Amino acid sequence: xxxxxxxxxxxxxxxxxxxxxxxxxxxxxxxxxxxxxxxxxxxxxxxxxxxxxxxxxxxxxxxxxxxxxxxxxxxxxxxxxxxxxxxxxxxxxxxxxxxxxxxxxxxxxxxxxxxxxxxxxxxxxxxxxxxxxxxxxxxxxxxxxxxxxxxxxxxxxxxxxxxxxxxxxxxxxx
Amino acid sequence: xxxxxxxxxxxxxxxxxxxxxxxxxxxxxxxxxxxxxxxxxxxxxxxxxxxxxxxxxxxxxxxxxxxxxxxxxxxxxxxxxxxxxxxxxxxxxxxxxxxxxxxxxxxxxxxxxxxxxxxxxxxxxxxxxxxxxxxxxxxxxxxxxxxxxxxxxxxxxxxxxxxxxxxxxxxxxxxxxxxxxxxxxxxxxxxxxxxxxxxxxxxxxxxxxxxxxxxxxxxxxxxxxxxxxxxxxxxxxxxxxxxxxxxxxxxxxxxxxxxxxxxxxxxxxxxxxxxxxxxxxxxxxxxxxxxxxxxxxxxxxxxxxxxxxxxxxxxxxxxxxxxxxxxxxxxxxxxxxxxxxxxxxxxxxxxxxxxxxxxxxxxxxxxxxxxxxxxxxxxxxxxxxxxxxxxxxxxxxxxxxxxxxxxxxxxxxxxxxxxxxxxxxxxxxxxxxxxxxxxxxxxxxxxxxxxxx
Numbered sequence: 001x002x003x004x005x006x007x008x009x010x011x012x013x014x015x016x017x018x019x020x021x022x023x024x025x026x027x028x029x030x031x032x033x034x035x036x037x038x039x040x041x042x043x044x045x046x047x048x049x050x051x052x053x054x055x056x057x058x059x060x061x062x063x064x065x066x067x068x069x070x071x072x073x074x075x076x077x078x079x080x081x082x083x084x085x086x087x088x089x090x091x092x093x094x095x096x097x098x099x100x101x102x103x104x105x106x107x108x109x110x111x112x113x114x115x116x117x118x119x120x121x122x123x124x125x126x127x128x129x130x131x132x133x134x135x136x137x138x139x140x141x142x143x144x145x146x147x148x149x150x151x152x153x154x155x156x157x158x159x160x161x162x163x164x165x166x167x168x169x170x171x172x173x174x
Numbered sequence: 175x176x177x178x179x180x181x182x183x184x185x186x187x188x189x190x191x192x193x194x195x196x197x198x199x200x201x202x203x204x205x206x207x208x209x210x211x212x213x214x215x216x217x218x219x220x221x222x223x224x225x226x227x228x229x230x231x232x233x234x235x236x237x238x239x240x241x242x243x244x245x246x247x248x249x250x251x252x253x254x255x256x257x258x259x260x261x262x263x264x265x266x267x268x269x270x271x272x273x274x275x276x277x278x279x280x281x282x283x284x285x286x287x288x289x290x291x292x293x294x295x296x297x298x299x300x301x302x303x304x305x306x307x308x309x310x311x312x313x314x315x316x317x318x319x320x321x322x323x324x325x326x327x328x329x330x331x332x333x334x335x336x337x338x339x340x341x342x343x344x345x346x347x348x349x350x351x352x353x354x355x356x357x358x359x360x361x362x363x364x365x366x367x368x369x370x371x372x373x374x375x376x377x378x379x380x381x382x383x384x385x386x387x388x389x390x391x392x393x394x395x396x397x398x399x400x401x402x403x404x405x406x407x408x409x410x411x412x413x414x415x416x417x418x419x420x421x422x423x424x425x426x427x428x429x430x431x432x433x434x435x436x437x438x439x440x441x442x443x444x445x446x447x448x449x450x451x452x453x454x455x456x457x458x459x460x461x462x463x464x465x466x467x468x469x470x471x472x473x474x475x476x477x478x479x480x481x482x483x484x485x486x487x488x489x490x491x492x493x494x495x496x497x498x499x500x501x502x503x504x505x506x507x508x509x510x511x512x513x514x515x516x517x518x519x520x521x522x523x524x525x526x527x528x529x530x531x532x533x534x535x536x537x538x539x540x541x542x543x544x545x546x547x548x549x550x551x552x553x554x555x556x557x558x559x560x561x562x563x564x565x566x567x568x569x570x571x572x573x574x575x576x577x578x579x580x581x582x583x584x585x586x587x588x589x590x591x592x593x594x595x596x597x598x599x600x601x602x603x604x605x606x607x608x609x610x611x612x613x614x615x616x617x618x619x620x621x622x623x624x625x626x627x
Contacts, residue, residue: 003210019201023196024192029197032199037205044209045338046338065615107194110195120617130192144574145576
């Protein structure tokens with residue numbers, strides 16, 4: 001089995017960034033590594049064509065599709081315990097004052113809030129706000145219209161605010 | 175602060191929080207090597223489902239670290255159609271492929287020819303050489319869909335699989351899948367989802383079943399074949415050692431259920447626990463490891479680590495052979511809980527928001543409806559359609575926000591198209607019809623009711 005020219009260097013150079021995206025999509029390190037390796041293995045056969053364009057975007061697109069597919073398969077499995085209450089939520093400023101490990105708690109709550117988003121909303125939020133990609137770039141990766149990206153992102157943000165609490169970040173930073 | 179500004183501020187703050195969220199993620203020692211191994215396994219993985227007639231000989235070439243499906247035997251394949259993935263070299267010399275004692279040795283009699291097709295096609299194989307008893311084949315999907323081989327085995331591809339070369343040309347002779355061919359026949363049929371395209375490479379072959387080995391105790395050892403099982407069957411132990419386990423031990427440890435009630439009883443008894451049997455050298459005395467049957471409750475790993483495999487393998491058809499419309503009603507044996515990309519018929523158990531609880535069923539039409547009804551012991555349907563729903567399998571399907579639904583408030587000529595909420599409002603009193611859902615990347619992108627009299 002021949003190794004495509006430049007693929008090894010791509011894997012070594014871009015994997016750290018892609019792995020972080022994978023972690024944001026899956027929420028745990030083992031699944032993230034699995035998702036990344038699956039996407040890279042699926043990219044390998046197409047490398048000669050992919051390398052002419054934007055290979056990192058291609059791998060992200062494969063990760064997004066694969067992640068959606070896995071989520072559908074895991075739909076009926078156990079989900080993480082919901083520590084928050086949708087619609088009202090834990091007020092961040094309530095626990096921040098009493099919990100010395102506030103930043104850790106923030107992360108746990110945010111991660112759990114992300115986990116509650118439907119898969120397309122989570123993908124749109126991660127690609128827009130974590131990977132800092134434009135609406136057009138996200139639309140290409142998610143294989144949908146720019147309008148869908150905007151609506152999925154907006155719905156995701158609304159739902160995150162509901163889960164985190166209406167005034168989560170805004171009030172905290174005042 | 176107005177709502178829009180508030181919203182934008184939340185987005186900006188979220189950006190900072192999200193970018194701080196991932197922990198330090200450790201790199202594996204050799205990620206590239208692991209990716210290469212996945213690619214190699216992907217290429218060598220094939221429909222290792224036993225060809226009809228060899229009962230209980232579902233042989234899967236897998237690393238044995240994974241737990242097993244109770245109804246499968248994770249034994250070294252002996253069909254000669256696919257080498258165990260753990261023994262495949264970078265490029266495989268067909269003369270050196272170890273088919274195992276009792277396995278089937280395949281001799282290629284013609285040069286491979288490649289053809290492409292879309293949907294179901296009868297493929298002309300060319301002039302049949304003397305002595306040819308079968309056809310070696312490899313099928314690559316060029317688009318998403320379900321593809322069925324002439325023996326009933328097949329594969330399901332999603333968009334990411336499309337265009338993937340499963341076997342390199344230089345490995346074709348060693349790794350191609352072999353199907354038998356009726357005497358005098360020079361053609362066979364590839365069935366595929368309508369509009370799904372594929373590329374097929376074939377060559378004529380002859381096959382020969384080799385002899386089992388016999389040890390000093392007079393016991394046979396090797397792989398399962400058309401003659402049945404040897405006393406000691408080839409397995410890969412949990413420590414990676416190749417050896418043999420007594421079939422009698424395996425049957426005693428994991429008896430076949432004698433009735434559905436017995437199967438349930440066994441399942442409750444077993445829970446998630448596997449059962450271990452010793453693995454021996456061919457002498458049947460020297461223990462070199464253990465082989466675990468059952469346990470875990472998860473599907474066997476078909477060669478892609480812990481990840482669910484996207485291209486799934488379906489078992490050959492059983493006694494029911496009528497073909498359902500759409501993508502069928504068997505989403506894949508190694509893919510429990512998933513509904514792959516395709517168009518599926520079923521009943522709506524419940525729906526709301528962005529989810530549909532979907533009871534997968536089979537919709538037959540025309541001659542297939544007549545055949546399916548006969549298979550189920552029913553009279554021919556009056557209206558050219560027949561629904562089979564023998565499974566309790568349901569799926570919680572996520573629906574994309576811009577999905578459209580075609581529904582029929584009245585006559586078939588009164589079809590309307592709307593979004594999910596419009597459809598749900600029209601069906602507030604119940605779901606009168608089954609629906610077809612179009613699934614892409616695990617989500618429903620459109621649906622249409624199946625009108626019926």
